Amino acid sequence: MLLEKIFYSVGRYFLLLKSAVARPERFSMYYKETMRQMDAIGVGSVFIVILISVFIGMVTAVQFADQLGDSFVPSYYIGYIVRDITIIEMAPTITCLVLAGKVGSNLAAEIGGMRQKEHIDAMEIMGVNTAAYLIMPKIVAAVIVIPLLVAISAFISIIGGYIATVLPGTISHTEYVLGLRSFFVPRYVFMMFVKASVFAFLLTSVSCYLGYYVKGGSIELGQASTNAVVISNVLILLFDFIIALLLT
Amino acid sequence: MIRTENITKTFGSNEVLKGITTEFYAGKPNLIIGSSGAGKTVLLKLLIGLFTPTSGKVFYGDTDLYALNPKELRVIRMKVGMLFQGNALFDSMTVGENIRFPMDMFTKMTAQEKRKRVDECLEMVNMEGINDRFPSEVSGGMQKRVGIARAMVLEPEYLFCDEPNSGLDPQTSILIDELICDLTNRNNITTVINTHDMNSVMGIGDNIILLKNGLIAWHGNKSQVLESDNQVLEDFIFASPFLRRLRADALKQRSNG
Numbered sequence: 001m002l003l004e005k006i007f008y009s010v011g012r013y014f015l016l017l018k019s020a021v022a023r024p025e026r027f028s029m030y031y032k033e034t035m036r037q038m039d040a041i042g043v044g045s046v047f048i049v050i051l052i053s054v055f056i057g058m059v060t061a062v063q064f065a066d067q068l069g070d071s072f073v074p075s076y077y078i079g080y081i082v083r084d085i086t087i088i089e090m091a092p093t094i095t096c097l098v099l100a101g102k103v104g105s106n107l108a109a110e111i112g113g114m115r116q117k118e119h120i121d122a123m124e125i126m127g128v129n130t131a132a133y134l135i136m137p138k139i140v141a142a143v144i145v146i147p148l149l150v151a152i153s154a155f156i157s158i159i160g161g162y163i164a165t166v167l168p169g170t171i172s173h174t175e176y177v178l179g180l181r182s183f184f185v186p187r188y189v190f191m192m193f194v195k196a197s198v199f200a201f202l203l204t205s206v207s208c209y210l211g212y213y214v215k216g217g218s219i220e221l222g223q224a225s226t227n228a229v230v231i232s233n234v235l236i237l238l239f240d241f242i243i244a245l246l247l248t
Numbered sequence: 249m250i251r252t253e254n255i256t257k258t259f260g261s262n263e264v265l266k267g268i269t270t271e272f273y274a275g276k277p278n279l280i281i282g283s284s285g286a287g288k289t290v291l292l293k294l295l296i297g298l299f300t301p302t303s304g305k306v307f308y309g310d311t312d313l314y315a316l317n318p319k320e321l322r323v324i325r326m327k328v329g330m331l332f333q334g335n336a337l338f339d340s341m342t343v344g345e346n347i348r349f350p351m352d353m354f355t356k357m358t359a360q361e362k363r364k365r366v367d368e369c370l371e372m373v374n375m376e377g378i379n380d381r382f383p384s385e386v387s388g389g390m391q392k393r394v395g396i397a398r399a400m401v402l403e404p405e406y407l408f409c410d411e412p413n414s415g416l417d418p419q420t421s422i423l424i425d426e427l428i429c430d431l432t433n434r435n436n437i438t439t440v441i442n443t444h445d446m447n448s449v450m451g452i453g454d455n456i457i458l459l460k461n462g463l464i465a466w467h468g469n470k471s472q473v474l475e476s477d478n479q480v481l482e483d484f485i486f487a488s489p490f491l492r493r494l495r496a497d498a499l500k501q502r503s504n505g
Contacts, residue, residue: 028352118334122332
């Protein structure tokens with residue numbers, strides 16, 4: 001029964017995505033909606049991304065400095081480790097997990113609310129391809145904006161690491177910067193953007209799907225919103241593992 | 249004209265419509281009436297294509313609605329306007345933007361032409377000058393009128409109204425009925441109204457279909473309502489003792505000459 005439900009949902013999810021990939025009725029309307037979503041998802045999330053990123057960097061640096069202790073590992077490794085952990089894992093994954101909570105629940109509630117208030121039916125009757133108009137601009141906006149947020153997150157995390165280790169005097173400015181500039185692998189940046197783009201697609205498409213097919217009243221809308229966060233988070237972690245396997 | 253052929257609709261084990269064959273004429277209001285749960289909204293949604301029938305067909309003129317692919321269906325839908333029970337106005341848009349939305353989506357009209365058309369539509373429903381207000385800033389009756397204006401903006405051939413009088417006071421209800429009736433006659437639209445408002449039935453019911461338990465229990469017009477001895481119609485229309493007494497008095501007066 002559960003397996004049947006999962007197959008049904010996955011099938012319906014792909015069918016919805018198929019209908020969402022359609023030629024826009026009017027390109028300017030889709031463009032306008034995409035810009036609006038970029039503003040909502042991107043600009044609206046900058047503050048929270050900066051906030052969590054500072055702490056990610058600070059915690060990573062402090063923990064690693066503690067692990068190093070009096071070992072023979074050079075202390076400039078702190079900068080190197082903070083940079084790589086941030087780029088490979090922390091910035092894309094933690095940022096997208098947080099965005100799944102903020103953006104995902106918001107998208108599911110927005111589209112679900114439109115379903116319940118018959119806005120989607122009204123658009124359908126006008127002849128609008130609602131799957132395309134309501135979902136595609138959100139996915140496009142997220143896939144453009146979330147990798148940029150992740151890049152900001154990586155940058156801020158590294159600054160966070162600096163604040164937590166250089167300012168209290170754990171290591172010097174020169175050592176931290178030396179660490180940042182050591183053993184740099186450009187492929188990791190590519191991996192960060194791949195992860196960010198895949199996670200952005202997952203969290204928006206899954207949240208939109210759950211909102212689009214919501215039935216019932218406010219309780220069901222709340223459940224859809226919660227499920228959007230939970231399922232997006234699980235999928236983000238699953239695909240984090242898959243991408244790590246494929247790209248390392 | 250819209251025609252249905254033996255439409256049935258089943259949800260799980262619940263057969264809501266059990267074979268509806270009827271016609272909805274152009275240029276006059278067609279009313280679907282019946283008590284709650286009779287299948288009115290399901291029939292209306294089947295007519296528009298928001299539900300798929302379990303069996304049967306719906307024809308718009310000679311076009312079988314359910315034989316169309318999604319692209320062809322969207323072309324038909326561009327000829328359709330609908331007034332929803334809850335109005336379905338987009339909350340984040342102003343009244344003017346709500347009415348303009350179908351034009352933005354489907355026409356290449358200039359901004360000035362769109363503005364002019366929005367003003368015309370608002371004038372048509374006697375709501376001039378509220379373009380910049382949000383739906384939440386106007387009353388329920390005004391929202392209904394805005395809903396009608398939006399439904400009429402692309403000059404539809406078919407107009408569907410789902411309980412247009414629900415939640416309105418009797419005076420506003422009559423105004424909305426008159427407005428729909430006037431637009432229907434003037435533009436020769438096929439209008440289908442789903443209602444259980446008795447004023448509407450007796451005021452604009454040129455073609456009335458009474459549903460009960462998923463079947464057509466009675467089919468006629470407003471002038472046939474009083475004379476009909478159909479028990480289902482009588483139970484539905486004259487449900488209140490007050491109306492029963494009025495009807496008895498009217499029939500008595502008529503028989504006395």
